[in-house]
Amino acid sequence: MNKMDKVKTSEDYVKALKKLKPNVITDKLLTKPYENEDIIKGMNVVSTCYNYAKDPEYSELMTADSSLSGNRVNRYNYIPRTKDDLRKRIKMVHALARETICAQRCVGGDALWALYIGTFQLDKSNKGKTNYHKRLKKYLEYVQDNDIAPAGAVTDAKGDRSISPADQEDKDTYVHIVKKTDDGIYVSGIKTPITMSIYAEELIVMPSMQLSENDKSCAVSFAIQADAEGIERYALGPEIKTLEGEHAPTHGRKYLNKEGMIIFNNVFVPNERIFQCEEHRYGAIYANLFATLHRFSYLACKPALYDIMTGAAMLISDFNGTKGEYFLSNTAEKIFQIAKPAILSRGMAKAAIEESTITESGAILPDEVFTNMGKYMATDNFPNAVSVLQDMSGSLPVNLPYEGVLKDKKYNEKVEKLFKRKKGITPEQHYKLNEFIRVLVASSEGGLLQFGSKHGGGNKEAEKVAIYGNNLRHMFQCKKLVKEIVFNSN
Numbered sequence: 001m002n003k004m005d006k007v008k009t010s011e012d013y014v015k016a017l018k019k020l021k022p023n024v025i026t027d028k029l030l031t032k033p034y035e036n037e038d039i040i041k042g043m044n045v046v047s048t049c050y051n052y053a054k055d056p057e058y059s060e061l062m063t064a065d066s067s068l069s070g071n072r073v074n075r076y077n078y079i080p081r082t083k084d085d086l087r088k089r090i091k092m093v094h095a096l097a098r099e100t101i102c103a104q105r106c107v108g109g110d111a112l113w114a115l116y117i118g119t120f121q122l123d124k125s126n127k128g129k130t131n132y133h134k135r136l137k138k139y140l141e142y143v144q145d146n147d148i149a150p151a152g153a154v155t156d157a158k159g160d161r162s163i164s165p166a167d168q169e170d171k172d173t174y175v176h177i178v179k180k181t182d183d184g185i186y187v188s189g190i191k192t193p194i195t196m197s198i199y200a201e202e203l204i205v206m207p208s209m210q211l212s213e214n215d216k217s218c219a220v221s222f223a224i225q226a227d228a229e230g231i232e233r234y235a236l237g238p239e240i241k242t243l244e245g246e247h248a249p250t251h252g253r254k255y256l257n258k259e260g261m262i263i264f265n266n267v268f269v270p271n272e273r274i275f276q277c278e279e280h281r282y283g284a285i286y287a288n289l290f291a292t293l294h295r296f297s298y299l300a301c302k303p304a305l306y307d308i309m310t311g312a313a314m315l316i317s318d319f320n321g322t323k324g325e326y327f328l329s330n331t332a333e334k335i336f337q338i339a340k341p342a343i344l345s346r347g348m349a350k351a352a353i354e355e356s357t358i359t360e361s362g363a364i365l366p367d368e369v370f371t372n373m374g375k376y377m378a379t380d381n382f383p384n385a386v387s388v389l390q391d392m393s394g395s396l397p398v399n400l401p402y403e404g405v406l407k408d409k410k411y412n413e414k415v416e417k418l419f420k421r422k423k424g425i426t427p428e429q430h431y432k433l434n435e436f437i438r439v440l441v442a443s444s445e446g447g448l449l450q451f452g453s454k455h456g457g458g459n460k461e462a463e464k465v466a467i468y469g470n471n472l473r474h475m476f477q478c479k480k481l482v483k484e485i486v487f488n489s490n
């Protein structure tokens, strides 16, 4: 195969966005969404995936040779086939998340990976009557060769959680097929919250849950250009106006997680971009595949976040002089509480890779029990880590004077006394560190990280179901073993 470099620059990514028809809404339709301050901060995160791919230090990690074309493509659009691919994916996400906290591009990449495996299974169960896998491969090649960073739209608005999609009063609470024609389908409904959807060129849509025969109109997967006729994209979350200061951390001043809601108003999807159409049994299969693969990504980004929190805890302790040999000697234990889940998730990632299996599609699948357990532990420990860092920092992160007084001669000498700590630490350094901690654990951005850790990739209940489902046979063997030990031993 003739190998070509298909990795684009972040400038190309922004240029491609600017060509899209405007359909992004804040409280009004933005005619130039990619000049909006908050949206630019989100785009900066995605740009990092492109910049790293061009950086000689990271390019080997960030890119791979496509198994479809042989071209050099961004690793996010490359379907992992070997254990080494899984290791590199983890390293890639970890490297990016250390800079941007959430790399954002994982969701779309994981959706492509899930559909690669899922479409193969679906065609096989349809005994060759469908050709979804072939379509997916063609679409994947298009995404790879144009280095597109698609958003992954899985979660529906869902309405009343106690009733099925078919029984909802408003059918649009789930994305569903409205009409079928010879050329394709028309879809309506809501997917939310969808990371990077307001600054993505393409959207990959798939079902979020188990579906019955009655729900078959919601059993639909497809890819669509983000500005297709009938699509509206709403920016979600508060406007971040406070993170402008010179002492504000990169996360907030330069980078931001900006979520989006996608509304489909009778949108046409051509046949070649449809990867599931009414096969309701594959609602759960696709959703579970996506969940496993996306949770695997969490085994890279969450350790990065814990690393950042560990570093912050160690620094604030240094600055404040609370490393403590006397009554504050439990500092070591506190830092251990933050560092522990990073080690646990990293270990689970290694186990998930070691026990991974190659699917019939040729794509590799990390072990489901270790992946889900790793994500579960990363999530379960997060509130404690946040609480420990808040405890270690004292009240200052949420009680900082306005940055301006530090520069005003009338006030600065007096105010600087507030920041007097260890010799050699300047007031600016202390201010910056406290502002960084505030953003991590006491801001709307920090709140988003906490919610993301709880719900992103599904919540803890869903992880437990996956762990039980895949580990039950082993657990029954445990019961049998104890029966033998207790009742049958001589």
Ligand SMILES: Cc1cc2nc3c(=O)[nH]c(=O)nc-3n(C[C@H](O)[C@H](O)[C@H](O)COP(=O)(O)OP(=O)(O)OC[C@H]3O[C@@H](n4cnc5c(N)ncnc54)[C@H](O)[C@@H]3O)c2cc1C
Pocket: 107, 152, 153, 154, 155, 157, 158, 161, 162, 192, 193, 194, 195, 196, 259, 448, 451, 452, 453, 455, 456, 457, 458, 459, 461
């Ligand atoms: C920061 C962030 C980024 C995200 N990015 C994406 C993305 O890019 N793409 C995407 O597709 N999704 C994304 N999500 C969505 C995420 O997958 C969902 O938030 C998650 O699946 C939970 O769904 P929900 O928010 O509707 O909460 P709910 O499902 O309403 O859950 C709320 C609570 O209700 C419980 N519950 C739910 N149903 C029932 C029931 N029937 N009976 C009893 N209890 C129930 C749950 O266990 C949970 O405790 C993101 C979420 C966050 C927070």
